[in-house]
Amino acid sequence: MSGSPADDILRLVFSFRRLAHGPADGACAAGTCEECFALHRPKVERFIEQGVPVHFVIPAFPAKSPNPQKVLGTLPDMAERVSLEFLQELCDYTRHYYEPGARITICSDGHVFSDLVGVPDETVHAYGAELESLLAAIGADAINTYGLEDAFPGFPFDEQRAMLTSQYAVPVEDVRARALAEPAARNIFGGIHRFLFEDRMALSTGRSRNSVREETKSLAYQVIQRSDAWSQLVEDFFPEALRLSIHPQVSHSPKIGIHMMRTKDNWLTPWHGVALDDGDGIRLVKRHEAEQLGATLVMRGGRVSHYIAPNVSTSAKPLIEEVAS
Known part of the structure; x- marks a missing residue:
């Protein structure tokens, strides 16, 4: 495989890949699969030919989960801060191979499905505003944001969602059929369903698990x-x-699944978890997992930030600890 700037940049990104486990994992997980590189190389080369920063987009940072067993509150905290700093550093480090570096557009999808996941639009807006403040605070000048209100300005959020669905969505029946027929789509459905079930179950009282499972x-x-x-x-x-993604992606997908923090859960994201400083670095866990470890809650600027558990030994584990799904 060539040592071109394009391949060097892709190798860097692939080193943080959130990969859905499957039969092609060997060479793909090792970063030596030519088919993986060939899928994305032309786009990288196009930016290099133009002499401009390589542009990545990532639909992410929607809003905090409403499940208090997973998160500390409704606003970005240390988990988001670490993740945003990682994205900025990824852009910075790209300059080692290509002087213009890279830039990332976060396409926040919070308002896209806030009504479905039980998060008010006002809460999504507050989360997004604090995210912008956090980007400014860490000097993340290679990152910008784009949201539903940018695509459909001047309309209420319900109308924005209706416009998005009418112009771009396929029928739900097609989504269901694809999940039944395609392993990759079934994997995505399983992950999304797990999130929704966990969150709705934590907020439901007097309901059976089966009824919540069917609803979600x-x-x-x-x-x-x-x-x-x-x-x-x-x-x-x-x-x-x-295209970057916060979901695990199959090896030869047009989307590159990416981890932004060290974690044992291949599906966990900063908005479904908390940051835990375990003495060897910061990793992402669910709130109840941090509390089960006896971790101490840290406040920053009068607000909840993250947990510390100095006695937890991770034996200098690698940045990304994926578990088989």
């Missing part, structure tokens, strides 16, 4: 429908950009 199964298909619609809109607005 239907919601999961709708979340995927809107998420796919948002993905298509992002593709239309940023056709030249390389």
Whole structure:
């Protein structure tokens, strides 16, 4: 494999890949699969030919989970800060191989499905505003944001969601059929359904697990429908950009799944977890897991920030600790 700047940049990104486990994992996970490189190399080379920063887009940072067993509150905390600093450093480090470096557009999808996941639009807006403040505070000048209100300005959020669905969504029946027929789509459905079930179960009283599971199964298909619609809109607005994802992706996907923090959970994200400083670095866990370890809550600027558990030994584990799904 060549040592071209394009391949060097892709090798850097692949080293943080959030990979869905499958039969092609060997060479793909090792970063030696030519097919993986060939999928994305032309886009990187196009930016290099133009002499401009390589542009990545990542639909992410929607809002905090409403589940208090997972998160500390409704606003970004240390988990988001560490993740944003990682993204900025990824852009900075790209300059080692290509002087203009890279830039990342965070395409926040919070308003896309906030009504489905039980998070008010006002809470999503407050989360987004604090995210912008955090980007400014850490000097993340290679990162900008783009949201549903940028795509459909001047309309209420309900109308923005309706416009997104009417212009870009496929019928829910098609989403369901794809999840039944395609392993990759089934894997995405399983992950989204797990998130929704955990969150709804934590907020439900007097309901059986089966009734919540059936309700969230239907919601999961709708979340995927809107998420796919948002993905298509992002593709239309940023056709030249390389696509990053916070979900595990199969090896030869046009999207590159990426970890932003060290974690044992291949699906966990900063908005579904908390930052835990375990003495060997910061890793991402669910709130109840940190509390089960006896971790201490840290306040920063009068607000909850993260946990510390200095007695937890991780034996200098690697940045990314994926577990088999």
